[in-house]
Every structure is written in C-alpha cells, then in structure tokens.
Amino acid sequence: MNEDTADAAIGNITGSNSVNVFLGLGIPWLIATIYKALYYNADDTRSKFIITDKSMPFTIALYSIAAIITLLLLTWRRYSVSAGKAELGGDPKIKMISSGICVTLWLIYLICASLYAYEIIEF
Numbered sequence: 001m002n003e004d005t006a007d008a009a010i011g012n013i014t015g016s017n018s019v020n021v022f023l024g025l026g027i028p029w030l031i032a033t034i035y036k037a038l039y040y041n042a043d044d045t046r047s048k049f050i051i052t053d054k055s056m057p058f059t060i061a062l063y064s065i066a067a068i069i070t071l072l073l074l075t076w077r078r079y080s081v082s083a084g085k086a087e088l089g090g091d092p093k094i095k096m097i098s099s100g101i102c103v104t105l106w107l108i109y110l111i112c113a114s115l116y117a118y119e120i121i122e123f
Contacts, residue, residue, distance in 0.1 A: 010074070010087055055117040062112055066105040073098060 032049075040047035077083040077090065077098060084090020115121045 053117075055113065058116050058123060059109075059113045062109055066109050069105060070102060073101060 036047045074087050077087050077094070078085065082091065083094045083098075089095075112121070116123070
C-alpha cells in the first residue's frame, strides 16, 4: 500500500498471467504428448501435432512486437524522472498517454489479427 513503485502490482499481474498460460496450455499439451507417445506409433499421423492455422506466425509476431513496445514503455516509465520513476504512478498526463499507447497497441493487435485470420489482409 505504501510503496513508491508498482513492483508488487506488476509482479502479481505478470506472475498470474504466466501461471495461467503455462499451466492452462502446458499441462494439457504435456498430457497429450505423453498419451500420443504411449499409444501411437511414431509413423502414425495421429501422433503429430499439426497446426493448420496460417495466421499463427503473423499473430505471434504481432503480439511480440506489441509486448516489446509495452516493456520498453514500462522500462522508460520506471527510470524516467518525467514519468515519476513509476510504472503505474507519476504524472497524470503521462499516465493517460501511456494507457492510451497500451490500449492502441491492443486494438491494433486485435484488428490486424482478426483481419489476417479472415484473409481480408495478407502479408
């Protein structure tokens, strides 16, 4: 409650999302891999994980770019005197600009990933 920085909040958000992703996706994938290794021959096509979604590489690249920009923004806010040296606190004007950047990145990701998945845009 009386911290100068938002380390606890950022750690909680990051840790919670990491656990959700790693356990929510990792454990079922591990169970399926073990099951397929035990019950299917290596030559059987059912023993392989085949991803047919052509938009996967594009969405991963787009997400990675947005994540890097967000991390750079948080790092800048952490060490910038004008931002108050805090990820979530500091000058109200810079807080609004930072939140606007994050929402804009999310909207760009959402729109571009959807348009690419529906083959409206291509790269």
